[in-house]
Amino acid sequence: MNRAGLALLVRELRARRRALSLIALWSAIESLPSLLSGLLVSAALGRFLAHEALSGTAFLALLLGSALVAAIATRQLFPHLAAVVEPVRDALVTAVVEGAVTSATGSQQRADTAQVARVTEQVQAVRDLLGSLLRMARQILFTALAALAGLWLLAPSVALVTGVLVTVSLTVFALLLPGLAARRRKVLLAEEEVARTAGTVFGGIRDAIACAGEAEATRAVGTAIDGSLGHSRVLARAMAVRSLIVFLGGQLPLVVLLASAPSLVHAGRLTPGEVIGAATYLTVGLEPALRELVGTGGSLCVELAVTLDRLGEGFTDRRPQTQAVGEQLATQRCDLVATGLTFAYGPHAAPIVDALDLTLTEGRHLAVVGPSGIGKSTLASLLGGLLAPQRGTVSLGGTDIRQIRESELRRLLSIIPQEAYVFAGTLRDNLGYLAPYVTDRELTGAAADTGLALLAERLGGLDALIGAGGAELSQGERQLVALTRVYVSPARIVILDEATSNLDPAAEATVEAAFARRPGTLVVIAHRISSARRAEHILVLDGDKAQLGTHDELVRTSTLYANLVGHWGFANPPPSEPTNPPVKRP
Template structure:
């Protein structure tokens, strides 16, 4: 899913509008910004003093045969480096207090804006895969913002400190060095829009390739049946050629950026080396001052220019492109949630009732659900079974208010979902989908996301009850980082998502095949834990064993639904009897019978 793109939109997206909001968000974290700046200033102490200390070590020590004095000045330089190293270690934690809130706010905007757009894009079931893609862009913003701030610290503060130190040590050398360095930095900044445009064109071309090839693969039977292989190959080839051209243009721009950064530092060095003999013979510089000036250039200015190449041409470009994609897909900043309208109500109990529910995707489509009616008393355990594609996940969406029926109502405590206080509904009803989402952060933050006030004892209770102990030990404790790089299996992601909801205040929980990646023993443990927890449990069953654990079972069989106990449904429902028969047969076979003979 790709947002529309045109030149005007691109210009605006890569201009002030794209940067305004994240800059404003960063400024909201004033304490974190101040701490980062202070520690960064301390970390640039060697850049300010290195040339002076090297010059004194030579002129007042080694060149006068005073070994102790020379080593003393170098010891001062070593102490400055140690202090800078200690300060540099404090920069990332301070930076995290700035960047992580930015990431969290962007995630909320992306998910909220994308869901609103997708749900409003009927007919058809909304394609929410864009959330995954935009979440990747959000992580890019988080990572590149941190890298960019660190790079700006090295470039801006280091260049400034080195230039000041050089000007105080040898003003005549500063006149040779500062102009080429300043021109290089200016040219890198001027190249930034061109680099960003090429990087963005490369990204869009890559997305076009993915969309084109994905569409061809999904319709491959129709393509073959119609004999349209040449047309499909031509369309894919065009997309690949556009991507290749965009990649080459981005590579050329990157090569120019690298060459510019290298040339700027080398020109400054060559200028000083060429003028060195004259400066020494004329008495304008001592030997120590010349070596100190070269120290400023080779140890500070040249590394800073290389960092500038990476920062302005790498991190800044990726950040600008990612921000543009987020802006185009997330839409405008969501307005603050209004106070509940007078009609927003809170029910007196939690009985879940479905009356005459009918739903279809599109005006002319056959209803997925037709005239469905049943009641789930508070505190009960309901399992929903039926063939794949029969509408079980659609029913889950309707029960949680994610989708709205064409006919009929879903109510809690006798009040339709549409009339309830949205805040109360979000805290009361929770759904765990098949593909569980794990947030970048610590295990503790993931578990307490829906209940930040959860105590350490609450977390320990959840870990013990749901069997997360081995997973926590493997990760390294409650404060261990989890996310895309922690090597979590799909089953472990489901366990974290299940524990997150188990800790939440939700009183109506729907598991939409939320245990499909767990083995039968772990699945049974999870369901028993939720059953023992206060509230109502609705399970879209992945295995028939889940149905056997439920108080009642809802069988979805195309034109009708049947509700009852296991023995009753064996008599009344041929579909349920067939599912149970296949399941019992599978249990007698070797392998993984519950996965082979599933309830969905």
């Protein structure tokens, strides 16, 4: 069974705990009539039998008042239900579309037309099922509990027998659910086969007509439809067993109560009013709730589980891919090596990078410096695979990066440009985009490491909404968001292409120190000498020449670097950075 769909649902529901708590609160208030109905009916009947019509009517009025309170609570529920259901639908659409695009672009086979059924019918089905299930579950749960609680207060012996019968019926129902889910899955697969067969036939209808194959095409679609109908009939017969469960837990307790009522009343263990009150709990509260649970609720649970399972098979397989690639690279170093790297903007232009050889063993921290326009960003794009060199190669872990699948390359190597991109969504969405399974605790820790914590607190936490492009954020704040996004990603090589240019020196030092502690290789295109001073090695670009060394070596051997140091005005070493324990990449 594929659990990607269920995992997504759980993650989205956890992110909306506040809305779910409000749903529970209003549901508890809504169940007030179920709790009071039997008690108030019993009390009213007792007053009427004692010829106290006014007080009996007062008890019935209280029951009516509780119903009005419940109606108000019901009205308050729907906005909170929408706040849960609609984001889940959006997340499912995003996951299915990403999976369809990835599958289509990464395979030479014909696109799977059944994806249309997933992104339309199945996603919409999950939305409707989840909404219905939430409405029903909270009503059934609170109504049934309230009815049992009221029955216990009114007639404990009847409540005990009823509880045993309900427990048995629910146990039988739970044992039947896996079989129902398996049959429902077959129905869903058969429906997809109809969509796939029809899509293939309709897509090649002209060829079928040209080859006189109309009858064969019709037969293929008809066979798929007949198979779908057959599985639906089997499921319908299996669903019919639910009526026995409803009788066992919802109707048999009433039969037992009515059959034993004369002896119970004669023995003085129950009054006539208590018998009527207990019957009210069973007929108005418990039996309808159980019928809804076993009937409609069971169908909804089966439909939701199977549909989520099937949808999950079409998601972009991020977690398994990450594990597989991680296992592949666990036995090799992820070194970044440039050999004879040459690039020029145009066939007759002077090379920006000319025959550069550079080896960065995994875990190194390199700063690239040079005058403005010398080609630092060009080198970053070449190392990151965004530009193709005219001559030479860039290899990652011994493999030419042009031979590495784009999705895998981007997972291993991240480039953060000067212009940071922030998209519409929550702060959590922005930070976890490259690491979809990162936890809130990990995001909070990363924000503290990179210096984003104050911004997150000002915005209102991880659930804070950010507009398209992050218009409400400053340029430096947008850079911090983009930096933290990559910080929590699984990238083993990070290239900062002046990605801290809009941060003040202290904030820049915090970010670079965090990335330096982070496992992996760090390349910084420096715009301040302090960035170079923090690096283990420095690459100085000087026209068609490049020189590699430490700060002390380059001050003595590179006139350009010495001039840059003097221009930037950093004669003394920068203050040491605060040390924190190493962080683990999610």
